[in-house]
Amino acid sequence: MALSFGLFSSILPPEATLALRAPPSFSPHGLRMMRTVTFATVSQSEPPTRKIRGIMKPRKVSPEMEALVGVPEISRTQALKQIWAYIKDNNLQDPENKRTIKCDEKLKKVFAGRDEVGMLEIAGLISPHFLKSES
Template identity: 65%
Template sequence: MAATISIRFFPTFLTCEPPRPSHSTGFPLRRWAAPTAALRASAASKPPPAAEGKRPPRGITKPRPVSPAMQALVGVPEIPRTQALKLIWAYIKQNNLQDPEDKKIIVCDEKLKNIFGGRERVGFLEIAGLLNPHFGK
């Protein structure tokens, strides 16, 4: 007994038919990816994440008191580590303190020497570690 197989069960690459685009992306839609009514209802009942409010900053994003040497550079008594590092990099770029031959090395001026423990030259990977003593707990 001969079995007949319908062409609709074969993938499109075997039938030589081009895939039918269903969206602007040009890819065919998959039926199993469409959300069901139950999923749409549960998604509609949840408030958007922005409406819940932000969680309080913690870790390196929490503002901490800084030493007087750091205050002279960043200009504020409390700042998160992430923002302090951004301000230090902005100061380095603004005053052209990178070594012209090796941009990974920072040539310190007086303000940076106070922060980096009196060192003349600092590698860019060392900066975050050298900031630790300037942040209170």
């Protein structure tokens, strides 16, 4: 289309500029193509809500974990956030090696009585504190 209106329109033969100027609803044979109009209605129903599963589903926790996070039922992701907030607030990361956490009494109860825990071990150590639900 830019060629038909631009500087090069005088260079092209007249047949080529006609083809470039024709709107897309015209066929090359000069016949007009018909478009069919379809109507769609918007559904007014709300989309179905998804069931929360996996690590996002709140589960009951052990009394030791409840003492640390402060609630009797929490999801794994939220529990990890709460634990990391507790570690940061109480300055429990090793200053030389930030990947090591020095456990205080509350953390020792959750982390199987260990004095030091690696940051990648936390998710595995909190698993036994999430109780199985009966449903």
